[in-house]
Amino acid sequence: MYKYDQYDQAMVDTRVEEFRDQTRRRLEGKLTEAQFTPLRLKNGLYLQLHAYMLRVAIPYGTLDSRQMHALADIADTYDRGYGHFTTRQNIQYNWIKLEEAPDLLADLAKVEMHAIQTSGNCIRNISSDHFAGAAADELVDPRPYAELLRQWSSFHPEFNALPRKFKIAVIASETDRAAMRLHDIGINIVKNEAGELGAAFYVGGGMGRTPMIAPCINPFVPLDQLVTYAEACLRVYNRYGRRDNKYKARIKILVHELGAEEYTRQVEEEFAHLLGQGVEPPLAELERIRTYFEDPAFQDASNDTIDRSDPDFALWVDRNTVPHKREGYVSAVISLKPVGGIPGDATARQMHVMAELAKSYSFDELRVMHTQNIVLPHVRKATLYTLWQTLEAEGLGSPNLDMIEDIIACPGLDYCSLANARSIPVAQKIAERFASTGKTDALGQLKLKISGCINACGHHHAGHIGILGVDRKGVENYQLLLGGSEAEDVSLAKITGPGFDENGIVDAVETVTDVYTRERQDGERFLDTYRRIGMDPFKEALYG
Amino acid sequence: MRLLTGNDLKTGAVTWWTGTDWSIHVEDAADVTGHEDEIARREEASRRVNGPYAVDAELKDGVPRPSHIKERVRSLGPTVRPDLTLKPAEPDIGNWVI
Ligand code: SF4
Numbered sequence: 001m002y003k004y005d006q007y008d009q010a011m012v013d014t015r016v017e018e019f020r021d022q023t024r025r026r027l028e029g030k031l032t033e034a035q036f037t038p039l040r041l042k043n044g045l046y047l048q049l050h051a052y053m054l055r056v057a058i059p060y061g062t063l064d065s066r067q068m069h070a071l072a073d074i075a076d077t078y079d080r081g082y083g084h085f086t087t088r089q090n091i092q093y094n095w096i097k098l099e100e101a102p103d104l105l106a107d108l109a110k111v112e113m114h115a116i117q118t119s120g121n122c123i124r125n126i127s128s129d130h131f132a133g134a135a136a137d138e139l140v141d142p143r144p145y146a147e148l149l150r151q152w153s154s155f156h157p158e159f160n161a162l163p164r165k166f167k168i169a170v171i172a173s174e175t176d177r178a179a180m181r182l183h184d185i186g187i188n189i190v191k192n193e194a195g196e197l198g199a200a201f202y203v204g205g206g207m208g209r210t211p212m213i214a215p216c217i218n219p220f221v222p223l224d225q226l227v228t229y230a231e232a233c234l235r236v237y238n239r240y241g242r243r244d245n246k247y248k249a250r251i252k253i254l255v256h257e258l259g260a261e262e263y264t265r266q267v268e269e270e271f272a273h274l275l276g277q278g279v280e281p282p283l284a285e286l287e288r289i290r291t292y293f294e295d296p297a298f299q300d301a302s303n304d305t306i307d308r309s310d311p312d313f314a315l316w317v318d319r320n321t322v323p324h325k326r327e328g329y330v331s332a333v334i335s336l337k338p339v340g341g342i343p344g345d346a347t348a349r350q351m352h353v354m355a356e357l358a359k360s361y362s363f364d365e366l367r368v369m370h371t372q373n374i375v376l377p378h379v380r381k382a383t384l385y386t387l388w389q390t391l392e393a394e395g396l397g398s399p400n401l402d403m404i405e406d407i408i409a410c411p412g413l414d415y416c417s418l419a420n421a422r423s424i425p426v427a428q429k430i431a432e433r434f435a436s437t438g439k440t441d442a443l444g445q446l447k448l449k450i451s452g453c454i455n456a457c458g459h460h461h462a463g464h465i466g467i468l469g470v471d472r473k474g475v476e477n478y479q480l481l482l483g484g485s486e487a488e489d490v491s492l493a494k495i496t497g498p499g500f501d502e503n504g505i506v507d508a509v510e511t512v513t514d515v516y517t518r519e520r521q522d523g524e525r526f527l528d529t530y531r532r533i534g535m536d537p538f539k540e541a542l543y544g
Numbered sequence: 545m546r547l548l549t550g551n552d553l554k555t556g557a558v559t560w561w562t563g564t565d566w567s568i569h570v571e572d573a574a575d576v577t578g579h580e581d582e583i584a585r586r587e588e589a590s591r592r593v594n595g596p597y598a599v600d601a602e603l604k605d606g607v608p609r610p611s612h613i614k615e616r617v618r619s620l621g622p623t624v625r626p627d628l629t630l631k632p633a634e635p636d637i638g639n640w641v642i
Contacts, residue, residue: 425623
């Protein structure tokens with residue numbers, strides 16, 4: 001894991017003290033709310049429906065046990081004993097007091113964490129593959145590149161006031177586990193025919209009001225030009241992105257309006273100019289960063305076996321563990337989606353437990369998934385049963401990875417001031433319906449995603465089944481979407497037709513899954529069947 | 545009726561104007577029809593509230609009930625955490641919100 005050097009630590013510590021002073025001045029009335037709001041937002045502090053909400057950055061979703069323990073302590077000390085893991089691999093606290101926020105940030109800084117650039121029109125926390133460094137199918141670990149970009153983008157003076165927020169994801173495998181093409185910039189580390197590593201740049205993707213899939217604008221940028229190319233992409237956006245209309249200000253609109261070809265031409269022109277400006281950090285810096293991401297001391301576990309005699313355990317192994325690059329190891333997914341629970345929420349106690357499990361069984365590492373679960377990336381098969389027993393005892397053992405009960409749901413109207421409708425109760429009802437009817441198993445992989453408004457924090461456009469909460473004259477209403485994917489087979493979901501009320505949407509989800517089970521051919525997932533038969537049979541079943 | 549609401553500056557807690565002070569309980573809220581702006585300006589200037597604004601409401605069983613669901617969620621707490629709402633002991637309180 002990356003460790004702060006003296007510059008990182010000094011920057012974060014200085015920022016905490018600066019914010020302490022700003023907060024004091026606000027509380028003393030020397031700053032108005034209008035003056036203070038942009039300052040608190042720069043430190044991730046929002047004012048939400050019930051209280052201040054703090055969004056803490058978890059760089060590319062990677063944590064160690066010390067940090068997870070600290071997040072748990074913060075939940076206990078400053079919040080109400082829990083936190084919410086988000087679709088951007090971050091954590092949010094819902095009940096923060098302004099007067100305590102500087103102390104909280106100081107506690108975070110002690111474990112090399114902060115909430116800087118988790119809000120506002122800047123480059124946000126870089127996200128990545130949650131199985132990075134562990135996945136059997138990855139080319140290289142993408143995190144050194146994500147870390148390099150984190151350092152480049154942190155406090156970047158030129159990109160501190162972009163037309164709109166800016167999100168970057170970095171992956172290094174053909175399987176896309178980070179919704180890479182639904183980011184402002186998606187970077188895939190690839191190999192060319194000569195066997196050299198480079199970066200494929202996808203620019204102009206996103207969800208929200210106008211969902212778009214990022215086109216590839218350059219299939220191979222040499223790694224010693226990675227930062228310069230990213231800088232060129234941002235420069236063109238910063239210069240020409242629309243500032244006159246908030247809803248048209250994201251880079252996806254610029255790329256769309258200019259056309260990918262013209263945008264690329266401008267980027268290449270800027271890139272050629274920048275190449276002579278010494279923007280790129282020396283490769284030695286990348287090498288320095290890379291040393292922090294070397295493999296842990298894996299043991300020879302090739303003879304490890306899994307005793308499957310306990311059927312509940314065997315089911316969890318089948319569903320919640322994924323292949324690892326080292327024989328005898330797996331990555332284990334801790335589900336934060338118990339049936340009837342709140343997707344992504346974890347209590348302080350659960351965070352402490354996960355931290356201890358990471359220490360005992362996963363070389364002290366944890367990852368936050370954009371699907372709001374937690375990964376223990378490197379677990380020996382021989383230790384899985386003991387690990388699972390603890391998870392079970394702590395309500396963390398739901399065997400439902402990528403199944404219909406593993407729902408992504410944004411905080412929605414229960415917490416979010418931008419929401420039109422509640423997301424969480426809908427997620428709870430759907431999970432309860434499928435758990436009680438026993439249909440979950442038969443559906444196999446089915447990704448269901450719910451957002452409480454068009455901002456799409458719940459990734460509804462990318463759900464095999466998506467749900468969007470809307471406000472119909474003050475009453476919650478839910479639109480149903482089908483056919484989205486955030487993975488390498490990326491696609492945007494389409495709306496089925498008129499929306500449903502809270503109970504109606506639960507029935508509607510069951511109806512479309514019934515169409516799937518009736519129509520599917522061997523080996524087809526819901527998404528495959530939808531793509532083969534199209535929307536009509538689903539519409540027919542829903543609306544007659 | 546119109547209610548004046550905002551957040552406590554220090555804690556962020558949702559508060560309601562009672563006619564003389566701020567309360568976290570919506571049932572204490574006073575009708576401010578016609579005086580919204582004047583009270584909001586004064587109270588914000590004295591930092592007793594952050595970002596005050598007026599909302600529509602009606603009296604239900606003698607208690608002001610905001611007309612929009614968002615304000616009802618604000619006034620009670622998250623519907624999915626009855627243990628954290630202002631009235632955790634009342635099992636049917638969710639019906640008041642919805
Ligand atoms: S999608 Fe909308 S309701 Fe949900 S968290 Fe984002 S802004 Fe809030």
